[in-house]
Amino acid sequence: MSRSSLTVRAARAWIDGRFQPAQIRVEDGVVVAVGPVSGAARRAVVVPDDAVLLPGLVDSHVHVNEPGRTEWEGFTSATLAAAAGGVTTIVDMPLNSLPPTTTAEALAIKKAAAAPSAFVDVGFWGGAVPDNLGALAPLHAAGVFGFKCFLSPSGVDEFPHLDRAQLLAAMTEIAALGSRLIVHAEDPALLAADGPLGRSYDAFLASRPAASEQSAIDAVIDAARRTGARAHILHLSDARALPAIAAAKADGVALTVETCPHYLTIAAEEIPDGASEFKCCPPIREASNRDLLWGGILDGTIDAIVTDHSPSTVDLKTTGDGDFGLAWGGIAGLQVGFSAVWTEARRRGIPLEVIVPLFTTGPARVAGLDGAGVIAVGAPAHLTVFGLDDAMTVDARRLRHRNPITAYDGREFAGRVRRTWLHGQSVFDASEGGAGEAPWFRGPATGRLLSAPVRAAV
Numbered sequence: 001m002s003r004s005s006l007t008v009r010a011a012r013a014w015i016d017g018r019f020q021p022a023q024i025r026v027e028d029g030v031v032v033a034v035g036p037v038s039g040a041a042r043r044a045v046v047v048p049d050d051a052v053l054l055p056g057l058v059d060s061h062v063h064v065n066e067p068g069r070t071e072w073e074g075f076t077s078a079t080l081a082a083a084a085g086g087v088t089t090i091v092d093m094p095l096n097s098l099p100p101t102t103t104a105e106a107l108a109i110k111k112a113a114a115a116p117s118a119f120v121d122v123g124f125w126g127g128a129v130p131d132n133l134g135a136l137a138p139l140h141a142a143g144v145f146g147f148k149c150f151l152s153p154s155g156v157d158e159f160p161h162l163d164r165a166q167l168l169a170a171m172t173e174i175a176a177l178g179s180r181l182i183v184h185a186e187d188p189a190l191l192a193a194d195g196p197l198g199r200s201y202d203a204f205l206a207s208r209p210a211a212s213e214q215s216a217i218d219a220v221i222d223a224a225r226r227t228g229a230r231a232h233i234l235h236l237s238d239a240r241a242l243p244a245i246a247a248a249k250a251d252g253v254a255l256t257v258e259t260c261p262h263y264l265t266i267a268a269e270e271i272p273d274g275a276s277e278f279k280c281c282p283p284i285r286e287a288s289n290r291d292l293l294w295g296g297i298l299d300g301t302i303d304a305i306v307t308d309h310s311p312s313t314v315d316l317k318t319t320g321d322g323d324f325g326l327a328w329g330g331i332a333g334l335q336v337g338f339s340a341v342w343t344e345a346r347r348r349g350i351p352l353e354v355i356v357p358l359f360t361t362g363p364a365r366v367a368g369l370d371g372a373g374v375i376a377v378g379a380p381a382h383l384t385v386f387g388l389d390d391a392m393t394v395d396a397r398r399l400r401h402r403n404p405i406t407a408y409d410g411r412e413f414a415g416r417v418r419r420t421w422l423h424g425q426s427v428f429d430a431s432e433g434g435a436g437e438a439p440w441f442r443g444p445a446t447g448r449l450l451s452a453p454v455r456a457a458v
């Protein structure tokens with residue numbers, strides 16, 4: 001193995017939960033020293049004063065869809081988009097790939113697809129579906145970071161949802177394994193039936209009311225309380241569920257919750273009829289709800305902001321010519337999530353210090369990714385330089401993910417990622433034309449496949 005070293009110097013580096021001047025020395029992909037800035041280091045990379053040095057971001061909610069639906073996305077395109085967005089660790093969701101990651105064999109197939117194509121580090125969630133309940137142990141032992149389930153139809157037939165009895169059974173089994181259950185929380189009894197809804201965004205919003213999230217979240221809290229299992233609420237859209245979540249946490253229930261950049265930065269009122277690129281489930285709600293979600297960011301109830309990057313082909317996203325009932329639901333935002341949230345935070349007078357943990361240590365803790373999301377001695381040297389005032393206008397055709405469609409197309413952001421290092425190696429450099437065709441792309445893919453440490457059952 002060739003030895004390589006790197007020194008990065010910054011007036012504002014995110015270390016120990018605050019910005020401070022620092023000089024970071026990296027040997028063979030690992031941070032070996034974090035110290036005060038000194039003049040001694042020759043050939044140091046110096047981060048300009050209009051930028052900050054952050055740990056590589058962590059996104060614990062990404063749908064890569066390979067193998068099986070690689071025309072929707074794929075490890076190469078998803079991880080290049082991640083690197084360009086400052087994200088150095090993703091955790092892949094178990095569904096939309098074929099096979100879904102519901103057995104140890106399926107996990108092995110997915111890892112074989114990922115290994116040659118991962119430009120950032122990749123971990124994997126397993127799936128909990130009716131068919132594999134009672135048999136989750138082998139998948140846990142194979143190193144998934146936890147298990148995902150749906151409480152309402154997932155959108156793909158091969159990944160059925162759990163009913164309330166199965167939710168309790170899954171949590172009981174997962175508590176015994178010492179793993180965690182991450183839940184798509186919408187109550188199917190309160191959702192409109194599948195089928196055409198027309199081009200009205202209001203009709204789509206009414207078809208997936210806030211009450212469906214609240215009902216499902218209450219069920220998750222109840223099951224977590226009864227079983228002692230660690231549970232996580234995925235992609236919270238309805239802010240009115242936050243008090244129940246906060247109360248459960250205060251009671252000692254092992255519960256975490258995430259929301260997504262699209263819920264924090266887009267409001268239902270601004271979504272044009274027929275604009276199915278904005279369709280996701282649960283849906284983007286009203287501006288007043290968005291304000292309350294920011295309240296959950298500021299009061300610490302929300303643990304993580306993750307993109308729920310869930311692309312498909314342009315054809316599927318526009319099926320039905322803008323009919324929100326027929327188009328595929330899912331928003332592609334892996335490359336722009338941090339810029340989007342920083343832009344909105346700044347508009348609201350919220351400092352960067354508030355959002356950095358939600359993109360780093362927050363999702364790392366949600367997934368049990370030890371050592372990710374920090375700049376610290378002994379940690380992998382995942383670093384990103386973020387230009388605080390680097391204005392950008394999103395052009396879906398120039399983003400790195402596979403299909404040129406996203407809800408963020410045309411949006412203007414106040415800051416952007418300039419550079420990313422993965423294990424001490426430069427994997428993205430905007431000054432080399434990173435927004436364009438990929439002059440910065442240099443193989444081979446050096447991302448690693450991550451396995452969860454299997455802890456003794458508690």
Ligand SMILES: [Zn+2]
Pocket residue numbers: 061063093308310
């Ligand atoms: Zn998702």
